[in-house]
Structures are given as C-alpha cells and as structure tokens.
Amino acid sequence: MEKIDIKPNEVAVYALGGLGEIGKNTYGIEYQDEIVIVDAGIKFPEDSLLGIDYVIPDYSYLVENIDRVKGLVITHGHEDHIGAIAYFLQAVNVPVYAGPLAMALIRNKLEEKQMLNRVELHEITDGSVINFGKTSAEFFRTTHSIPDVFGIAIKTPVGTIVETGDFKFDLTPTTKQKPNLWSMARIGHEGVLLLMSDSTNAERPEWTKSEAWVQKTVDKLFNQLQHGRIIFATFASNMNRIKMATDAAIRHGRKIAVFGRSMESAMSNGRALGYLDIPDDALVEQSQIKNIPDDELLIMSTGSQGESMAALARIANGTHKQVRLKPKDNVIFSSSPIPGNTASVNAVINKLEEAGANVIHGKLNNIHTSGHGGQEEQKLMISLMKPKYFMPVHGEFRMLKVHAGLAEELDIPAENTFIQENGDVLAMDGVNPPRLAGHFPAEDTYIDGSGIGDIGSVVLHDRLKLSQDGLVIVTATIDLKKKEILSGPDILSRGFVYMRESGDLINDGRHVIFNTIRKAMSQKNASESDIRQAIIDDLSKYLHKETARKPMILPMLIMV
Amino acid sequence: MEKIDIKPNEVAVYALGGLGEIGKNTYGIEYQDEIVIVDAGIKFPEDSLLGIDYVIPDYSYLVENIDRVKGLVITHGHEDHIGAIAYFLQAVNVPVYAGPLAMALIRNKLEEKQMLNRVELHEITDGSVINFGKTSAEFFRTTHSIPDVFGIAIKTPVGTIVETGDFKFDLTPTTKQKPNLWSMARIGHEGVLLLMSDSTNAERPEWTKSEAWVQKTVDKLFNQLQHGRIIFATFASNMNRIKMATDAAIRHGRKIAVFGRSMESAMSNGRALGYLDIPDDALVEQSQIKNIPDDELLIMSTGSQGESMAALARIANGTHKQVRLKPKDNVIFSSSPIPGNTASVNAVINKLEEAGANVIHGKLNNIHTSGHGGQEEQKLMISLMKPKYFMPVHGEFRMLKVHAGLAEELDIPAENTFIQENGDVLAMDGVNPPRLAGHFPAEDTYIDGSGIGDIGSVVLHDRLKLSQDGLVIVTATIDLKKKEILSGPDILSRGFVYMRESGDLINDGRHVIFNTIRKAMSQKNASESDIRQAIIDDLSKYLHKETARKPMILPMLIMV
Known part of the structure; x- marks a missing residue:
C-alpha cells in the first residue's frame, strides 16, 4: 500500500466509496490519531455483476489503522448508507451513532448476523454532538424520503468538515421533521472548511417538489x-x-x-x-x-x-x-x-x-418526487454552509462535475473544488492549498451469499459468458493407458438454446468429440489436460460454426 | 376618523398601501410613541384612471400622528416602494434610511421637487441597525431585480416584526450581492412575532430562476x-x-x-x-x-x-x-x-x-425571469423566520390568500395568519391573540400633474365617458330676456367619429338644438341652467338614436 502522508497539522478527507458511483457511501475524516467514518453503505450490483448480491468498499485502509478509528456516524437508514454495517463492524468494531430509524434497521441487520451483543450503538437526534477527543460530530436534521435524516458537521482543530448525507430541502415534509435551517446557517456562519454535498440530482435545474x-x-x-x-x-x-x-x-x-x-x-x-x-x-x-x-x-x-x-x-x-x-x-x-x-x-x-x-x-x-434536492437546493446548501473548499460526493462522475460547476457559480473558485476518486486522500491545513496526500486501494468488494471478497473478475467473466451463450458439458470415461473411450462422449447443455431442438447438432457434436478424444489420446504422453483442451477447442470451433455462439464448454472426464 | 385603540403593551401593524393591490407599498409599525414606516410607494393607475399619473396612499393617519412618526425605512429603489417619497415627506418630514441605489433615486426625486435641502437622508447597508428609541430597524440583504435590496426587521419590546420587501432567493445574483441567509436564520432563531412577506408570485409553484x-x-x-x-x-x-x-x-x-x-x-x-x-x-x-x-x-x-x-x-x-x-x-x-x-x-x-x-x-x-420568489422561496422565507404570526403583503387579494395557504402548510395555524386591508390596524401584545384595533381611511389618492388628491370620481367618470364616446360642444349666444338666439347654435365635436363624415347629422343636430332652445326659452322663468339641461337631454337622445353613442355634451352658452 502506498504511503499515506498526512501531517499533524492537517485534516484529511477521503471516500472508501461514494465517489464516481451511486452507492457504498463511506467517507473518512482523519485528524492525527482520530478517524471518524461517515456511513457504511452498500452498492447494488450493476447488471454485469452476475450473481453478486451487493458491493461493499475495501476496508483494508481502516483495518490497517484500526486503533485510530473512533466511531461510525450514520446520516440515515438507506442501504447505500448502512447496508454494509455488518461487514464494516466485522472489519472495524467501533461505536455507531445513528438516528432512531437507521438504528432500528442497523439492529435488524446485526441481529441477522448474530452480532448485536458485540457492538456499541448510540442513538442520536437533531443537535446531538459526539465528542471523540480532538474531533467531534454534530448532527443537524435534513429531509429526504425517510424519517430521521441528518447531515453531520465534523469539527476538527483545523476546521469543520460537513457531510450533508442525502438531502432535499423539503419545507413541508410529511414526517413533520423539518430541515434545521438555523443549524445549517449557524454552522456556515461559524465557518466550514470543506463541504461534502449530495450530488444525485445535480443535473436537474430545479427545486425538488415536496x-x-x-x-x-x-x-x-x-x-x-x-x-x-x-x-x-x-x-x-x-x-x-x-x-x-x-x-x-x-x-x-x-x-x-x-x-x-x-x-x-x-x-x-x-x-x-x-x-x-x-x-x-x-x-x-x-x-x-x-x-x-x-x-x-x-x-x-x-x-x-x-x-x-x-x-x-x-x-x-x-x-x-x-x-x-x-x-x-x-x-x-x-x-x-x-x-x-x-x-x-x-x-x-x-x-x-x-x-x-x-x-x-x-x-x-404528480405521484412521485425525488428524495434528493435539485440544483436550487444544492445551491442553497452551499450558500448556507459557505465553505472554503468543496467536494461533491454521492454521485457518478458527471453529477460531481455539474455539482462542481454550481459551486463555481456560487463563487467557490474552481481550484477550491475537488472531484476525487475513492481512495484519494485530500489533506488540508487550513492555510495552504489542499493537497493529495496519497491514495489507498478502494476497489469494489463483491458479496455473494455469505462470502466476502471471494468473487474475482474471473468468476464474473464466467458468469457473463454463461449468461450470454450458456453451458455445454461433455462427459466421457477414458482409459488413457489403453487409449480407449469406455463410455460417452455425452453432451449435456444448459442455456444453449439450439441444443434441445437439434438432435443433429448433439449427435454431430458427439462425433466431433469422439474423434477429438481419439486423436488426442493417440499423441505421445497425452495428458488429461491435453484431452480437455482438445475437446474445448474442437467443440467450440464446431458449435460456433454451426450456431455462431460460444457457450462455455466444460469437459467432465473420468480417467480410469 | 374612527378611534384607533392601541394599548401601551401592544405593537400595531398596518398598511397605508400594498394590501389587495400591487403598488403604493407603505407599512406602519407602531409601538407607544414611536411609528416606523416601511416604504413610500406609488401605484401605477389602472386603465380606468384616465389621465392620472399615479396613485399614492392617503397619509392623513400619519399627519394626525406626525409627532410620533420616527422615520421612513426603505427596502429598495422601485417606484412602488419609493415613488411617493416627495409626497410622503411633504406630509410627514422624517429621516429616511435607504440603501445606495434607492437613496440615489430618492435624491433625484427630491431634487426635482426642490426638497433636497429640507430632508434628512441616511444611507444604510446590509446589517445596518437604526435605533429609534424603544424600537429599532435592522436591514438584511435580499435579492430582487435591482441592486441594494433589503428586508427589514423592526424590533420592538413586544417582539420583532419582519417586512421582507420584494424578494427572491437568487443564490447566484449577477449583482454579486447575495441574500444574507445567515442574518435571516439568526433573526428567525431570535424570534419573529410577525412576518410580512412579499406575495407577488404566490401563485407560482416553483423556485424562480436566477x-x-x-x-x-x-x-x-x-x-x-x-x-x-x-x-x-x-x-x-x-x-x-x-x-x-x-x-x-x-x-x-x-x-x-x-x-x-x-x-x-x-x-x-x-x-x-x-x-x-x-x-x-x-x-x-x-x-x-x-x-x-x-x-x-x-x-x-x-x-x-x-x-x-x-x-x-x-x-x-x-x-x-x-x-x-x-x-x-x-x-x-x-x-x-x-x-x-x-x-x-x-x-x-x-x-x-x-x-x-x-x-x-x-x-x-430563457431571457426573462421574475424578480419575485415563487412558492418555494416564499416557503423558505417563512421557514427561516419561523414567525408566530403571518401577514401576506404586497399583492392582490388572491395572491395574499394563496400565500396564507402556504403558511398553513408550514404549520402556521390559519388563525395566526392575517389577510388585512389597507387601513386595518392589527394590535399584538405577544401573549393574547392579535386583534383588530381599528381602521383608518386608506383610500387611493390620485396624482394628476402637480395636483395631489384633487381628482375625484366625477372627474374620472368624465374622462371615461370622453375616452369612450368623445365630446360634443354646443355654442350659442342667447338673449334670455328677448328670448332670442343671437348666434348659433353651432356644434363642435372631438372624438365623436360620426360627426365629421356626416354633415346631415350636424345639420339635423343643429335643428334639434335650435328647437330645444326656443322651447326652453319659452318656459316661464327659464334659466340658463334649464336651457343647458334641455340641450343636453335632447341632443343626447337624438345622437344616441342616430349613432347609438353617448358623447359628453357640453353646452357653452353666452347669455347677453
């Protein structure tokens, strides 16, 4: 891992997830020996991630710095903000601070994993301030599409970092939980070093309907x-x-x-x-x-x-x-x-x-409205917070880009806005221009069933191939010494549509393989592996010629 | 004048103009021996007000209480907020407090009337606080379609009254004068008894474009x-x-x-x-x-x-x-x-x-946007100010009504919102429900050329008639004693279209009048007035029969 070089007079900010994507929001604010993490979300897999249940961040940077991680503060109870909480706490078991609804959902998740008795949970509300030592976190109420939604101001000796969480300015919320405009204006008035703000609807030039x-x-x-x-x-x-x-x-x-x-x-x-x-x-x-x-x-x-x-x-x-x-x-x-x-x-x-x-x-x-604020609300948030530096978060690259443009319209110079990638570490001392202090690995980690991170790109490639052209299994029992085929070859297929309807294709295919096996066996020192590869090559060529498809071919040879 | 009964523990609020209309904004805030007036606007006349240059409020209530009027505070430099300033200061010469652009325009107006050396003018800016004794006025910057626009918080021992002036929340103003969100949130946090807010765009369910x-x-x-x-x-x-x-x-x-x-x-x-x-x-x-x-x-x-x-x-x-x-x-x-x-x-x-x-x-x-905030901005203003009571101002009745509905959506109970008329005096002690403490005359005063208030409804009715069917002047010289017509009758017309083209109508009309005069003169004790009326009646009847029009008929009789 690249050396991350944060100086004692600097506060560093980074994302483990949430930049360049919608999902797995996980942001870190780090000052000296204190790291505060905001949210622990999952991402729902794209269609190409076959069979993957969801995607979580790579927590290895936090695991390496486990002694310094002081707490996990939660903005609200949506999956892209709390969905990975069990995996997060398995990696880094720190106290969790969340509003009532998020906390209830977190309890459900931890109960499912039988982790509830091993974690420290604290419920917060509008105005709650959590002290971590040198840093603290103040929660302020915002509005979204569920109750109990908060932005969080992380106060450090270098300056205040505000992470808005997901928000819109719904002035007539059906929850009756109004956005705390006063807190936001006050935090802005007291001074904000960096604003990290929700970019979801940056492309909508409007005020989102209530x-x-x-x-x-x-x-x-x-x-x-x-x-x-x-x-x-x-x-x-x-x-x-x-x-x-x-x-x-x-x-x-x-x-x-x-x-x-x-x-x-x-x-x-x-x-x-x-x-x-x-x-x-x-x-x-x-x-x-x-x-x-x-x-x-x-x-x-x-x-x-x-x-x-x-x-x-x-x-x-x-x-x-x-x-x-x-x-x-x-x-x-x-x-x-x-x-x-x-x-x-x-x-x-x-x-x-x-x-x-x-x-x-x-x-x-008129039966739907977004839970995220449009441009006018994003501009209002920036105008309330009046930050020195700006980091658009929670969005795909083009959304971050448009959001950065809005900040510039609001007189935040372009050089004061930082469109980063997951793993980029931005260090600020409050005096000199912020600088990139390194980068840690922040690749996607795939969750499939109960496995964490055991699915790699090969598996996904296979699933893609399977999903597109199906599977052809070839079985045969072979006596390699006698160079004899004892049974088979037989062909079984799944998801390879031509097969079922075409007896000829199967029969002809069997002949192809029969010849292939005999030819392969006749070679000097032919191994099982040679025969397998020959089957794959020849059958693949034959099936592609006949059907223009390339199913995955899986020889199941029994060697006696 | 009806007795206005404001108690020493009450602050009273009223409009001399601006309620039920777009224009002549002039609002009074009164506490014990102090009256502060916000704005001195004109209204542009409706089409029916022929020849009227503009309309100003009736200042007689202020004239009667002239010793208590402490100052005139100005929100911005548009005519419907400063247009009547010369007339206002002629009635009540008090110090004027206004931002730079409004002040420059005010100087122009006063110079034209050669009043500049007789008035006391003070320039204010964002954050200025004017102390009147028991009450004070704090100016906070808002945005509109000109520079130097302010809302005003009038602080009294009973509570704070906020008059927004005209506003939108333009977060990217081309003036670079941003709305002071912090001041608004702070004033709201400190507590607002009554919010008087711009209702112009209450019917637009949107955030006005920047x-x-x-x-x-x-x-x-x-x-x-x-x-x-x-x-x-x-x-x-x-x-x-x-x-x-x-x-x-x-x-x-x-x-x-x-x-x-x-x-x-x-x-x-x-x-x-x-x-x-x-x-x-x-x-x-x-x-x-x-x-x-x-x-x-x-x-x-x-x-x-x-x-x-x-x-x-x-x-x-x-x-x-x-x-x-x-x-x-x-x-x-x-x-x-x-x-x-x-x-x-x-x-x-x-x-x-x-x-x-x-x-x-x-x-x-996309080449125009309103200078007034839509519903979302009106809701934001109410949400920032969090007033106990609400009075929609600056708008026609239906706009005030919709604005009141918005306040109710924001949980201001309907009974806490006051849709008033010009001249209604609302008294509040901060404890008991507000009450109507009386009503003073607040009719339109018409300005025509240099005259103030010398145009009544008769004149306007005449102008309307003239504008519609024109004028027919009848001249004749009559010796009433001898009962002889010495010259005429002649007919002259203006704006009575049939006349010019129809010699017959004129000739026949002259005959009608000739007979009318002779008949009228023949009556015992016939007066000039009798003859005039007879001419009007007969010629009017004749012309209406012939043309279906009713021009104004003006007999100019020379009696010898």
Missing part, C-alpha cells in the same frame, strides 16, 4: 378511485410514501395487504418505530384478501422498478399466488424508473394495462 | 447574433438586466445607444452609482447611430410592455425619428408581459416581425 405535493395527489386518487382495488407500488425504502398510502387507505376505509419481502419488513419496522400509524385491524393477511370487497382493499407492493421477481411483476404476469389481476384494479406507481429500468417498468405497465388494469404512473400524474 | 440563468442566454444570443443590430427591450427599472445587456455589448464590441426617457435615466443612474461599468466611448448618441455598422450596435430601449408611446412601439410603427427598422434587426424582449399588456406586446411583436425583424421573446427563450 412530499406534501405527492400527498395531495395520493389523497385525490383515493378519493377518485371509488371502485376496484388499489395496488400501490413504491420503493420499500421510501417510508414517507408508504405512510402516505397507508394513511389514505385508513381514511378511506380500505384494508391494507402487504406483498413483497422488503415491503413487509419496511411496514413492520415503520409500525414498530411509530412512523406508520396502522392499527392491527387495518391489516389483512395475504391469504384473506379474497374475502375483502375490492373497493375496500389497498395492496402495498414491491416491484415499482419492474423487477421480474417482485410481487408486482408476478401480479402482472398472472403468476402471483394470491393476487389475480381484475379489470377494475387500479395500479399506482409512486416512483420513477431508475435509468436502466425503464424498459422493464414499461413491460410491467403494458402487461397490467393489457389485463385491463387502470395504471397511474409517471411524473405527469 | 438572473445568472438569463445571463447565460443573453451571452449566447450576443454570440449567435453576429449580423444586424440588437435592440434590447426591458424594464428601465430592471438594473440587473440592463447591466447584463450592456456588459455583453461591450464584450462583443457593440456600441450602446439608449432610447426612451426612463431608460436614459436608469443608465445614467446606474453609471453614476457604479452598477453599470460602461466607458464613455462605448456609448453612442442617438443621432450618431447611422454611422455605426449594424453588427456593432446595441440599442437599449423602453417599451417592452408594448406601451404605445415608448421607443420600441415607435420603432415598430416606423414613427421613430432616429431608428428605422431593418430586415436584419434583432429585437430581444427581456421581460414578460404584465397581465393586461399581452395584446399590446403582441401587436408590437407582430409589427416588428412584419417589418422583417428577428424577434426573440417569451419564456421559451
């Missing part, structure tokens, strides 16, 4: 939709939206049924923590919905992103066990497609509409 | 429009926009010619005060523009509202002395039509386009 605006639409829809069931699809992570729909259902005398594992879990968390005010008798079991009149039922469902395995897609496809679509059903998408999901969302909408459902979706219907 | 956004378009246009003259039409009151256009002209090597009296005056003020950075040699006299190549000329012009007498309309009509429209001319409207002016603006645009000019106008072209 959740109260969505609330009005939801209320109007529940008024209008007197007939038929209402199926409400949104992100399970959007607690505010879940509250909106369930509140409306209760006001309009509809029972609530919940479909989708993450939605069930969100509902049960929300009720336990008091964010959702749903009496027991307002809920109905999945199996009982057939006993409820259509116009007295609300179905809360996952799958607003068109996910093929989610409840909504299965309802649309007619493959859902409990819910058969009816012509008078009303389906509300209270979400907007994440780029890349547009096609699958449209496919689900088409299927729902073909089945006769009334589908309400899209921006035109 | 002037910087318009700046980008102006720059782009000057880049694109390489050929032909550029004629730039905007409000002379929009100093920011004037700066934008003239800066662009200088960068692109265009000389600047100025047309329209108010634009000339704005340019000269702006240069004198340093808001406009225009060297002498960048300007060109009106008479010299023919010597400048078309692609090196910018014409700054009034008339963006389609005003028929303004430079732009005369250019469009081909009646302007110096500027003849050419096919390659580019005309930029950096404004949006005030409701009511749309038709006349469109007429000017049509004429310009018919003459072959390239006209750039409208919101689609």
Whole structure:
C-alpha cells in the first residue's frame, strides 16, 4: 500500500466509496490519531455483476489503522448508507451513532448476523454532538424520503468538515421533521472548511417538489378511485410514501395487504418505530384478501422498478399466488424508473394495462418526487454552509462535475473544488492549498451469499459468458493407458438454446468429440489436460460454426 | 376618523398601501410613541384612471400622528416602494434610511421637487441597525431585480416584526450581492412575532430562476447574433438586466445607444452609482447611430410592455425619428408581459416581425425571469423566520390568500395568519391573540400633474365617458330676456367619429338644438341652467338614436 502522508497539522478527507458511483457511501475524516467514518453503505450490483448480491468498499485502509478509528456516524437508514454495517463492524468494531430509524434497521441487520451483543450503538437526534477527543460530530436534521435524516458537521482543530448525507430541502415534509435551517446557517456562519454535498440530482435545474405535493395527489386518487382495488407500488425504502398510502387507505376505509419481502419488513419496522400509524385491524393477511370487497382493499407492493421477481411483476404476469389481476384494479406507481429500468417498468405497465388494469404512473400524474434536492437546493446548501473548499460526493462522475460547476457559480473558485476518486486522500491545513496526500486501494468488494471478497473478475467473466451463450458439458470415461473411450462422449447443455431442438447438432457434436478424444489420446504422453483442451477447442470451433455462439464448454472426464 | 385603540403593551401593524393591490407599498409599525414606516410607494393607475399619473396612499393617519412618526425605512429603489417619497415627506418630514441605489433615486426625486435641502437622508447597508428609541430597524440583504435590496426587521419590546420587501432567493445574483441567509436564520432563531412577506408570485409553484440563468442566454444570443443590430427591450427599472445587456455589448464590441426617457435615466443612474461599468466611448448618441455598422450596435430601449408611446412601439410603427427598422434587426424582449399588456406586446411583436425583424421573446427563450420568489422561496422565507404570526403583503387579494395557504402548510395555524386591508390596524401584545384595533381611511389618492388628491370620481367618470364616446360642444349666444338666439347654435365635436363624415347629422343636430332652445326659452322663468339641461337631454337622445353613442355634451352658452 502506498504511503499515506498526512501531517499533524492537517485534516484529511477521503471516500472508501461514494465517489464516481451511486452507492457504498463511506467517507473518512482523519485528524492525527482520530478517524471518524461517515456511513457504511452498500452498492447494488450493476447488471454485469452476475450473481453478486451487493458491493461493499475495501476496508483494508481502516483495518490497517484500526486503533485510530473512533466511531461510525450514520446520516440515515438507506442501504447505500448502512447496508454494509455488518461487514464494516466485522472489519472495524467501533461505536455507531445513528438516528432512531437507521438504528432500528442497523439492529435488524446485526441481529441477522448474530452480532448485536458485540457492538456499541448510540442513538442520536437533531443537535446531538459526539465528542471523540480532538474531533467531534454534530448532527443537524435534513429531509429526504425517510424519517430521521441528518447531515453531520465534523469539527476538527483545523476546521469543520460537513457531510450533508442525502438531502432535499423539503419545507413541508410529511414526517413533520423539518430541515434545521438555523443549524445549517449557524454552522456556515461559524465557518466550514470543506463541504461534502449530495450530488444525485445535480443535473436537474430545479427545486425538488415536496412530499406534501405527492400527498395531495395520493389523497385525490383515493378519493377518485371509488371502485376496484388499489395496488400501490413504491420503493420499500421510501417510508414517507408508504405512510402516505397507508394513511389514505385508513381514511378511506380500505384494508391494507402487504406483498413483497422488503415491503413487509419496511411496514413492520415503520409500525414498530411509530412512523406508520396502522392499527392491527387495518391489516389483512395475504391469504384473506379474497374475502375483502375490492373497493375496500389497498395492496402495498414491491416491484415499482419492474423487477421480474417482485410481487408486482408476478401480479402482472398472472403468476402471483394470491393476487389475480381484475379489470377494475387500479395500479399506482409512486416512483420513477431508475435509468436502466425503464424498459422493464414499461413491460410491467403494458402487461397490467393489457389485463385491463387502470395504471397511474409517471411524473405527469404528480405521484412521485425525488428524495434528493435539485440544483436550487444544492445551491442553497452551499450558500448556507459557505465553505472554503468543496467536494461533491454521492454521485457518478458527471453529477460531481455539474455539482462542481454550481459551486463555481456560487463563487467557490474552481481550484477550491475537488472531484476525487475513492481512495484519494485530500489533506488540508487550513492555510495552504489542499493537497493529495496519497491514495489507498478502494476497489469494489463483491458479496455473494455469505462470502466476502471471494468473487474475482474471473468468476464474473464466467458468469457473463454463461449468461450470454450458456453451458455445454461433455462427459466421457477414458482409459488413457489403453487409449480407449469406455463410455460417452455425452453432451449435456444448459442455456444453449439450439441444443434441445437439434438432435443433429448433439449427435454431430458427439462425433466431433469422439474423434477429438481419439486423436488426442493417440499423441505421445497425452495428458488429461491435453484431452480437455482438445475437446474445448474442437467443440467450440464446431458449435460456433454451426450456431455462431460460444457457450462455455466444460469437459467432465473420468480417467480410469 | 374612527378611534384607533392601541394599548401601551401592544405593537400595531398596518398598511397605508400594498394590501389587495400591487403598488403604493407603505407599512406602519407602531409601538407607544414611536411609528416606523416601511416604504413610500406609488401605484401605477389602472386603465380606468384616465389621465392620472399615479396613485399614492392617503397619509392623513400619519399627519394626525406626525409627532410620533420616527422615520421612513426603505427596502429598495422601485417606484412602488419609493415613488411617493416627495409626497410622503411633504406630509410627514422624517429621516429616511435607504440603501445606495434607492437613496440615489430618492435624491433625484427630491431634487426635482426642490426638497433636497429640507430632508434628512441616511444611507444604510446590509446589517445596518437604526435605533429609534424603544424600537429599532435592522436591514438584511435580499435579492430582487435591482441592486441594494433589503428586508427589514423592526424590533420592538413586544417582539420583532419582519417586512421582507420584494424578494427572491437568487443564490447566484449577477449583482454579486447575495441574500444574507445567515442574518435571516439568526433573526428567525431570535424570534419573529410577525412576518410580512412579499406575495407577488404566490401563485407560482416553483423556485424562480436566477438572473445568472438569463445571463447565460443573453451571452449566447450576443454570440449567435453576429449580423444586424440588437435592440434590447426591458424594464428601465430592471438594473440587473440592463447591466447584463450592456456588459455583453461591450464584450462583443457593440456600441450602446439608449432610447426612451426612463431608460436614459436608469443608465445614467446606474453609471453614476457604479452598477453599470460602461466607458464613455462605448456609448453612442442617438443621432450618431447611422454611422455605426449594424453588427456593432446595441440599442437599449423602453417599451417592452408594448406601451404605445415608448421607443420600441415607435420603432415598430416606423414613427421613430432616429431608428428605422431593418430586415436584419434583432429585437430581444427581456421581460414578460404584465397581465393586461399581452395584446399590446403582441401587436408590437407582430409589427416588428412584419417589418422583417428577428424577434426573440417569451419564456421559451430563457431571457426573462421574475424578480419575485415563487412558492418555494416564499416557503423558505417563512421557514427561516419561523414567525408566530403571518401577514401576506404586497399583492392582490388572491395572491395574499394563496400565500396564507402556504403558511398553513408550514404549520402556521390559519388563525395566526392575517389577510388585512389597507387601513386595518392589527394590535399584538405577544401573549393574547392579535386583534383588530381599528381602521383608518386608506383610500387611493390620485396624482394628476402637480395636483395631489384633487381628482375625484366625477372627474374620472368624465374622462371615461370622453375616452369612450368623445365630446360634443354646443355654442350659442342667447338673449334670455328677448328670448332670442343671437348666434348659433353651432356644434363642435372631438372624438365623436360620426360627426365629421356626416354633415346631415350636424345639420339635423343643429335643428334639434335650435328647437330645444326656443322651447326652453319659452318656459316661464327659464334659466340658463334649464336651457343647458334641455340641450343636453335632447341632443343626447337624438345622437344616441342616430349613432347609438353617448358623447359628453357640453353646452357653452353666452347669455347677453
């Protein structure tokens, strides 16, 4: 590992994740012998990461400096900010400071991993200040799409570093938890050395609409939709939206049924923590919905992103066990497609509409708003904080870039803004210009099942190949001494579409391999490995000629 | 005058103008023996107020309490906030506190009236605090469409009253005078009893675009429009926009010619005060523009509202002395039509386009933004100030109403918001609910030429009649004793269109009057007045029958 050279009069700032990407937000603020970490998020894998459950940062820099890590402060309870907490604490077991909802979700995660009794958790609220010694962290309330969201001001002897977390300025939040404008203005007035601010919506030249605006639409829809069931699809992570729909259902005398594992879990968390005010008798079991009149039922469902395995897609496809679509059903998408999901969302909408459902979706219907502030709110945050230096975080490169442009419009000189990469260490002494003090490894670590970091690029390459052209397995029993094929060769395939329909292809393929094996065996000192390679080469060539495809070929030879 | 009953433990707040209207903003804050007045604006007359130059408040309440009025604090230099200053100071000569640009404009006005040596003027800036004794006024910087704009916090022993003045939250102002978010948050944190906030754009559910956004378009246009003259039409009151256009002209090597009296005056003020950075040699006299190549000329012009007498309309009509429209001319409207002016603006645009000019106008072209904040900014102001009570000001009734609704969304109970009328006195003791402590007369006062308040509703009714159907004057010399008509009757008309073309109508009309006079004279004890009335009645009836019009009939009788 490259030498990181931070001087005693410098505060250093870096990301383990969150720069150049949406996800795995994990930022470090380091002064002398104290390191404070903000958030411990996961990233959801891109499509090319086949079979990967999620991606977490490489914590090795923190492990090497484990004695100096003083605490983990959490901005809010979304997966890209707390999802990796168990892995983080396995690597670096330090006290965790989080607001009520994030803390409840963290407890769930740690309980699952049977780690709850081995960690130190502290609940914070708006205005909480945590002292680590030379540094401290002050939490200030912001707004987003769930309750209990905070920005954090890390105060160090060199200056104050503010990490906004995810935010919008929702002045009429349905949570009634208003952004603490006074704290932000005060922290800005006291002086901010570096502002690290959420870049998600840097490309939107607007002020993001309040959740109260969505609330009005939801209320109007529940008024209008007197007939038929209402199926409400949104992100399970959007607690505010879940509250909106369930509140409306209760006001309009509809029972609530919940479909989708993450939605069930969100509902049960929300009720336990008091964010959702749903009496027991307002809920109905999945199996009982057939006993409820259509116009007295609300179905809360996952799958607003068109996910093929989610409840909504299965309802649309007619493959859902409990819910058969009816012509008078009303389906509300209270979400907007994440780029890349547009096609699958449209496919689900088409299927729902073909089945006769009334589908309400899209921006035109005023039933979704972002949880992140647009340019005007990003500018307001910078204007409140008036930082000397600026680091756009939480976003892909082009978002960071646009966000940096906004800062320049606000008279932060371009040379005072730092678009960094994960692992870059920015050191500031408050007097001289900030400097790059080194770089530590900050590659993606893949989580697949229970394994951490045991999936490399070869595995992923294989999965990609498999996903594209399938698999052909060749079995044969060979006596290498006698140079005889005792059984086979046989061909088995998965995901190689031509095979099933083409007996000729299989038969001809077997002949090809038979000859290949015989030829390979006849060579002097032929090894198993030589035969395997010959099979792969010849069959691959043959199949590509016949089908223009290159399935993965896997010889399973039994040598006797 | 009704008794106004303000108790010693109460602070009272009222408007002399500005409620239920756009214009003549004049607000009073009164505590014991101290009255502080915010702004002294005029209102531009509605079309029905014929010949009225402008409208000012009725100052009689202040005159009656003249000994208690301690000062006039000014938010900014627009006419609807300082236009009546000479009339105000004639009524109540108190010290005036204003920012640099407003002060310069005030000096101009007072100089015109030769009052400059009789008044006390104090220049203020962001953060200035004026002590009046028990009350004080703190100025905090906001943003609008001209430089030097302030909100004012009037601190009294009962609580703080904040009057925002006109504002938007322009975080990237082209003036480089940023809104003082910190002061606003601090004042809010210290506690605000009553917020009086600008309601102009309460019906726009948005965050108003920054002037910087318009700046980008102006720059782009000057880049694109390489050929032909550029004629730039905007409000002379929009100093920011004037700066934008003239800066662009200088960068692109265009000389600047100025047309329209108010634009000339704005340019000269702006240069004198340093808001406009225009060297002498960048300007060109009106008479010299023919010597400048078309692609090196910018014409700054009034008339963006389609005003028929303004430079732009005369250019469009081909009646302007110096500027003849050419096919390659580019005309930029950096404004949006005030409701009511749309038709006349469109007429000017049509004429310009018919003459072959390239006209750039409208919101689609991104060349205008409002100087007032939309709903999101109004919500931000309320969120920063966190007032106990709220009074929407500066707006017509429906705007005040919508603004009140926004306050309610921000959890200010409806009963804590006061939609008042001019002259209503709201008294607050900070403990009990506010109460209406009376009402003083606050009717419009009309200014026509040099007269103040000498134009009543009869005169206006006459002007309306004249404007619609014209005037018919009847002259005759009558010897009432001898009951003889010595000369006439003759008929003279103005604005009564049928007359000129119809000799018959005139001749027949003269016969009618002749008979009328003879008949009237024949009555016993007939007076001049009887004859006049008879002429009016009969001629009116006759003309209405013939033309369906009712001109004003004015008998000019010489009695011998």
